[in-house]
Amino acid sequence: MIRLRGVERMFQVGSETVHALRAINLQLDAGEYAAIMGPSGSGKSTLLNILGLLDRPDRGTYWLDEVDTTNLSEEQRADLRRHKIGFVFQSFHLVPRLTAAENVELPLVLAGMAPQRRKPRVEQALEHVKLTDRAHHRPDQLSGGQRQRVAIARATIMRPTLLLADEPTGNLDHHSGNDVIETLEALNLEGITLVIVTHDPEISRRARRRLQMVDGTIVDD
Amino acid sequence: MKVKDTLQFSIRALSGFGGRTWLMLLAMAIGVGSVVVLTALGDGARRYVINEFAQLGTHLLVVLPGRSETTGGHPPIMGETPRDLTLDDALALRRSPFIKQVAPIIVGSAPVSSRQREREVNILGTTAELYGIRHLEMSQGKFLPPGDPQRGSAVTVLGAKLKSELFGNRRALGRWVRIGERRFRVIGVLTAKGQSLGTDISDLAIIPVATAQSLFNRASLFRILVQARSRESIPRAKQAVLDIIRERHDGEDDITVITQDAVLATFDGIFRALTMAATGIATISLVVAGILIMNVMLVAVSQRTTEIGLLKALGAPQKQILRLFLLESALLSVAGAACGIAIAFAGVWALDRAFPDFPLQIPPWSLGAAVAVALATGLLFGVLPARRAARMDPVQALNSVGG
Numbered sequence: 313m314i315r316l317r318g319v320e321r322m323f324q325v326g327s328e329t330v331h332a333l334r335a336i337n338l339q340l341d342a343g344e345y346a347a348i349m350g351p352s353g354s355g356k357s358t359l360l361n362i363l364g365l366l367d368r369p370d371r372g373t374y375w376l377d378e379v380d381t382t383n384l385s386e387e388q389r390a391d392l393r394r395h396k397i398g399f400v401f402q403s404f405h406l407v408p409r410l411t412a413a414e415n416v417e418l419p420l421v422l423a424g425m426a427p428q429r430r431k432p433r434v435e436q437a438l439e440h441v442k443l444t445d446r447a448h449h450r451p452d453q454l455s456g457g458q459r460q461r462v463a464i465a466r467a468t469i470m471r472p473t474l475l476l477a478d479e480p481t482g483n484l485d486h487h488s489g490n491d492v493i494e495t496l497e498a499l500n501l502e503g504i505t506l507v508i509v510t511h512d513p514e515i516s517r518r519a520r521r522r523l524q525m526v527d528g529t530i531v532d533d
Numbered sequence: 534m535k536v537k538d539t540l541q542f543s544i545r546a547l548s549g550f551g552g553r554t555w556l557m558l559l560a561m562a563i564g565v566g567s568v569v570v571l572t573a574l575g576d577g578a579r580r581y582v583i584n585e586f587a588q589l590g591t592h593l594l595v596v597l598p599g600r601s602e603t604t605g606g607h608p609p610i611m612g613e614t615p616r617d618l619t620l621d622d623a624l625a626l627r628r629s630p631f632i633k634q635v636a637p638i639i640v641g642s643a644p645v646s647s648r649q650r651e652r653e654v655n656i657l658g659t660t661a662e663l664y665g666i667r668h669l670e671m672s673q674g675k676f677l678p679p680g681d682p683q684r685g686s687a688v689t690v691l692g693a694k695l696k697s698e699l700f701g702n703r704r705a706l707g708r709w710v711r712i713g714e715r716r717f718r719v720i721g722v723l724t725a726k727g728q729s730l731g732t733d734i735s736d737l738a739i740i741p742v743a744t745a746q747s748l749f750n751r752a753s754l755f756r757i758l759v760q761a762r763s764r765e766s767i768p769r770a771k772q773a774v775l776d777i778i779r780e781r782h783d784g785e786d787d788i789t790v791i792t793q794d795a796v797l798a799t800f801d802g803i804f805r806a807l808t809m810a811a812t813g814i815a816t817i818s819l820v821v822a823g824i825l826i827m828n829v830m831l832v833a834v835s836q837r838t839t840e841i842g843l844l845k846a847l848g849a850p851q852k853q854i855l856r857l858f859l860l861e862s863a864l865l866s867v868a869g870a871a872c873g874i875a876i877a878f879a880g881v882w883a884l885d886r887a888f889p890d891f892p893l894q895i896p897p898w899s900l901g902a903a904v905a906v907a908l909a910t911g912l913l914f915g916v917l918p919a920r921r922a923a924r925m926d927p928v929q930a931l932n933s934v935g936g
Contacts, residue, residue: 361928364846366845366846366927366928366931367927367928386850386851387850387851387852390845390848390849390850390851391848391850392848393845393846393847393848394847394848394849395848397848399846399847401931405839405840405842405843405846405931407840407843408549409545409546409549410545418847419847419848421534421535421538421542422534422844422847422848422849422853423534423848424534424535424538426535427535427538466847470848
């Protein structure tokens with residue numbers, strides 16, 4: 313479902329041009345579970361952002377479900393993000409003034425779904441991450457692990473085919489990190505394509521596919 | 534995104550930032566409040582003056598001797614003294630079907646005394662018709678009797694102030710007063726209606742016009758007050774006055790006719806312009822409020838950078854983010870305008886209490902205009918922050934610190 317060919321991304325840092333990604337070729341099939349590893353600055357987050365259509369490659373082509381995304385307009389890319397891609401971030405990025413249920417509901421609200429149709433889906437999603445009893449708590453009343461599970465429920469509520477997680481356990485203790493990884497893996501078993509960026513070797517060992525990145529290239533697959 | 538959801542999202546976002554939202558509301562409220570109060574004051578001043586003029590009488594024309602208009606050409610070589618207006622001129626005006634009533638007026642000054650008390654006041658010589666033309670009111674007795682204006686009797690009507698100066702609380706009706714060298718019987722006292730445009734009608738004595746002519750030994754009139762039949766007939770009444778007097782003065786146009794409506798229209802125009810100017814100045818405060826909104830929204834956008842990044846990651850297109858932030862500024866300005874209107878009503882109520890004589894009322898158009906301008910500034914100054922939010926790069930927004 314994902315095909316990258318010759319993807320490059322450069323950044324201007326002062327007067328220097330930094331090659332964040334060099335000639336990336338990558339193919340991921342539907343339902344895969346991949347971990348991207350690498351030291352910081354190796355370009356793994358940049359790769360994830362490009363996979364998530366948050367960033368555009370400077371060169372090369374990216375096909376998502378056989379659609380060439382390189383030449384899509386900003387609006388079309390937003391539409392693909394909305395329907396096909398879910399994000400899980402290291403720092404959760406929950407909206408602090410909204411309750412857990414409202415945070416989960418947000419993508420449905422943005423998509424313009426009717427309130428009576430949203431409610432059962434939100435309940436179902438919260439149940440899935442075992443947070444039904446925390447539905448009306450605000451993020452500051454939840455633990456880190458709970459927050460990340462709310463974020464996962466939000467990322468999957470639109471039933472995307474691709475779930476991208478950027479260091480999902482980076483801000484969590486070992487135990488809650490484990491909970492989160494198990495939740496993600498359960499989703500993967502249901503058929504979602506899962507890509508995790510991490511530098512925790514323990515997590516990457518659990519993935520079926522490991523991509524090792526150094527200096528903007530995939531050195532080991 | 535549904536309209537209701539969009540609204541709800543914006544309202545939650547605004548209420549989440551309490552202090553700042555209140556400050557912005559306050560700024561907008563002060564702007565809108567001052568616009569509305571100033572228009573109310575300007576409009577009040579206008580109606581105050583119009584009301585003063587209306588007290589002079591309705592459909593009024595004032596005939597003055599002499600031409601006051603400036604015409605081109607050389608001044609006459611021979612001194613051109615205008616012909617006097619006479620009582621016969623005044624009575625001749627009654628012929629016109631467009632004229633309802635005519636009151637000739639002679640003004641002079643003479644000492645008025647009763648027993649030991651004496652006052653030098655204005656003496657007004659006129660006829661019974663002045664009563665209706667000037668909307669006078671009696672507190673005691675009657676006004677000058679109708680009858681042949683050429684014949685004068687020795688009766689007088691006193692203004693309220695003059696009456697109390699001469700008689701105090703004692704009864705004045707039927708008493709005799711001395712005006713100049715003659716004795717007059719008091720037949721009426723006017724109500725203390727007070728000032729009307731300079732002439733203090735409470736401090737004078739009114740006597741029949743013929744009596745005044747002989748008292749001051751003068752035949753010429755000070756002016757003639759003419760009341761037209763209706764508002765529509767004012768121009769024709771004016772023409773009739775000019776025609777009749779010209780005919781009587783050997784074809785010379787030697788009088789000036791001022792219509793009350795013309796004076797009213799002038800004042801009306803002046804005060805409308807003043808109100809507009811005051812409103813315009815107050816509008817500056819709305820612009821200041823608008824700039825404040827822009828400033829605060831810019832801070833809001835930078836504080837909520839990560840949230841904007843998240844919305845983008847969740848698939849919100851630029852337009853949607855633009856709408857969300859524009860709506861926030863619009864909501865703020867409308868809420869501010871609502872508070873401002875409340876402040877304005879409270880302010881006008883307080884002013885009305887403090888100055889009951891001054892007619893204060895909020896003109897309805899000013900409410901609509903204030904809200905429209907507030908909304909327009911809110912949107913106008915909201916565009917820049919909203920565009921900044923919409924165009925943010927999602928990756929950078931998500932990685933920014935804060936929020």
